[in-house]
Amino acid sequence: xxxxxxxxxxxxxxxxxxxxxxxxxxxxxxxxxxxxxxxxxxxxxxxxxxxxxxxxxxxxxxxxxxxxxxxxxxxxxxxxxxxxxxxxxxxxxxxxxxxxxxxxxxxxxxxxxxxxxxxxxxxxxxxxxxxxxxxxxxxxxxxxxxxxxxxxxxxxxxxxxxxxxxxxxxxxxxxxxxxxxxxxxxxxxxxxxxxxxxxxxxxxxxxxxxxxxxxxxxxxxxxxxxxxxxxxxxxxxxxxxxxxxxxxxxxxxxxxxxxxxxxxxxxxxxxxxxxxxxxxxxxxxxxxxxxxxxxxxxxxxxxxxxxxxxxxxxxxxxxxxxxxxxxxxxxxxxxxxxxxxxxxxxxxxxxxxxxxxxxx
Numbered sequence: 001x002x003x004x005x006x007x008x009x010x011x012x013x014x015x016x017x018x019x020x021x022x023x024x025x026x027x028x029x030x031x032x033x034x035x036x037x038x039x040x041x042x043x044x045x046x047x048x049x050x051x052x053x054x055x056x057x058x059x060x061x062x063x064x065x066x067x068x069x070x071x072x073x074x075x076x077x078x079x080x081x082x083x084x085x086x087x088x089x090x091x092x093x094x095x096x097x098x099x100x101x102x103x104x105x106x107x108x109x110x111x112x113x114x115x116x117x118x119x120x121x122x123x124x125x126x127x128x129x130x131x132x133x134x135x136x137x138x139x140x141x142x143x144x145x146x147x148x149x150x151x152x153x154x155x156x157x158x159x160x161x162x163x164x165x166x167x168x169x170x171x172x173x174x175x176x177x178x179x180x181x182x183x184x185x186x187x188x189x190x191x192x193x194x195x196x197x198x199x200x201x202x203x204x205x206x207x208x209x210x211x212x213x214x215x216x217x218x219x220x221x222x223x224x225x226x227x228x229x230x231x232x233x234x235x236x237x238x239x240x241x242x243x244x245x246x247x248x249x250x251x252x253x254x255x256x257x258x259x260x261x262x263x264x265x266x267x268x269x270x271x272x273x274x275x276x277x278x279x280x281x282x283x284x285x286x287x288x289x290x291x292x293x294x295x296x297x298x299x300x301x302x303x304x305x306x307x308x309x310x311x312x313x314x315x316x317x318x319x320x321x322x323x324x325x326x327x328x329x330x331x332x333x334x335x336x337x338x339x340x341x342x343x344x345x346x347x348x349x350x351x352x353x354x355x356x357x358x359x360x
Contacts, residue, residue, distance in 0.1 A: 037081040039102050041118065043089075043109025044074040052092050059086040059099065060198055083196045084123065084164040089116070098131075100124050101164055123165040130157050144350035162189045167198050175323065176342045178213040179206040211320040213338050217246065217331045218319045220280060222303025225290055230301050235278045236333050242274030243339070243355060245348070246329040248322060250282040250311070251292035256326040260296045262345040267300060269359040270352050274333075276300060282311035282325065 043054070054075045056066040068075040070091075084103035089096050097109070100118035108120040118124050134150055158169040166189070170182050183206050186199065193199050211218055221231045236244050247263065249256030267277055279302035283289035289304040306314045311325070320329065330340040330351070343351055353359075 037084045037102055037104050039077075039079060039081075039105060039107060039121075041077040041102070041107040041109070042075070043116070044072075045109070045111065045116070046073055048073045048075065048091065055090040055092075056102075057088050057090060057095075058102070059088070060201070064090075083198070086164075086168065086198070089118075099168065100127065101168075103164065123161070123163065126157065126161070127165060127168070130154070143346040144354075147347050158185065163193060164196070164198065167193075167196070167202060171198075171202055174202070174206055174209070175327075179209040180214075182206045205321075209321050211329065211338065213341060215338055216336050217329065217338055220246075220278075220303070220305070220316050220319065222280075222305040224301060224303065225293060230303060232278050235276055235301050236331055236336060238276065240274055241276045241333045243276070243352070244331045244333060245275070245277045245343070246320075246331060247277055247279045248282070248316070248320070248325050248327040249279065250325060251288050252284070253282075253325050257292075257296070259326055259344050260298070262348070264297050266349050266352060269349075270356055273356040273359060275352055275356060279303070280305065280316050282306075282314065282317070284308055 048070045052070045054068050055064045058065050068077045084101045087102050097116045101123050103121050103123050105121040107118045109116050119128050158166050174182050186203050219233045224230050277300040281289045281304040286307050311317050329338050332339045
């Protein structure tokens with residue numbers, strides 16, 4: 001499933017962000033919390049092949065809950081849910097939409113780039129406008145300033161929607177922002193929303209988060225490719241190190257491989273200034289891990305602590321409450337606390353310039 005870009009910042013005491021552009025505020029009008037979600041979802045397109053089946057997958061229950069056969073290149077799904085809920089669609093075995101909300105009203109499946117989106121209801125229309133704006137921003141510019149602009153757009157939408165749409169924003173924000181901010185935002189939701197299973201699940205997860213901005217890093221141990229024991233703590237404590245990026249990835253993860261050249265560049269540019277990395281791989285075999293190290297040119301400490309084990313069952317995955325990879329945590333060596341999460345590419349480079357100065 002595609003990763004959606006995340007990032008937002010909630011003000012204390014449930015206040016909306018300062019300096020939110022008026023145009024953006026109008027762009028993201030508030031949507032009221034939905035009542036019982038009685039929905040109809042229709043779609044018609046030449047690519048919907050007659051005889052195929054559309055499956056409804058609900059992210060909350062992590063299960064396929066309904067289906068409809070395509071006839072005349074068209075399908076219809078109808079249902080009722082106690083609350084609006086997160087979902088996506090599959091055509092036979094292929095996912096054809098990103099996340100959308102099953103909410104009260106009539107939803108339409110419409111073409112969107114190389115697949116489809118669901119529109120026609122207030123929260124889904126707002127979500128679609130937001131994702132389109134983020135994609136346009138990403139296409140125009142990368143880096144720290146672009147990330148801050150995405151934060152502003154997201155914060156505008158989240159502050160205006162203490163409903164299921166707001167929960168989506170907060171869920172993705174937890175990957176980047178401190179859990180305390182997410183919990184403060186959740187406390188501002190109306191009482192009716194606090195009975196929503198998605199609200200309960202997100203609140204419990206945020207409250208239980210152990211690896212988070214402002215908290216001490218959790219040590220991880222393993223062996224270097226030559227068999228030498230090594231730990232994250234050793235790297236953080238190494239004389240001269242000022243910031244260490246903890247990076248989780250795997251050779252089978254295409255986004256991990258795609259971002260590696262930028263990470264190698266950051267290491268080469270900033271290592272002399274006190275920047276170091278510590279890699280944790282979830283590769284299925286030691287040989288594949290070693291091949292990937294050689295191919296990518298990673299020379300910083302790397303471990304593959306549980307080759308062949310399911311990533312989600314590993315101590316490393318559970319210690320850092322990961323939801324996917326690649327994942328990164330920037331550690332301040334002066335106090336051992338996590339400074340940032342989910343930094344990569346040009347964003348990481350510009351953040352390091354802020355912390356360590358220009359390497360040129």
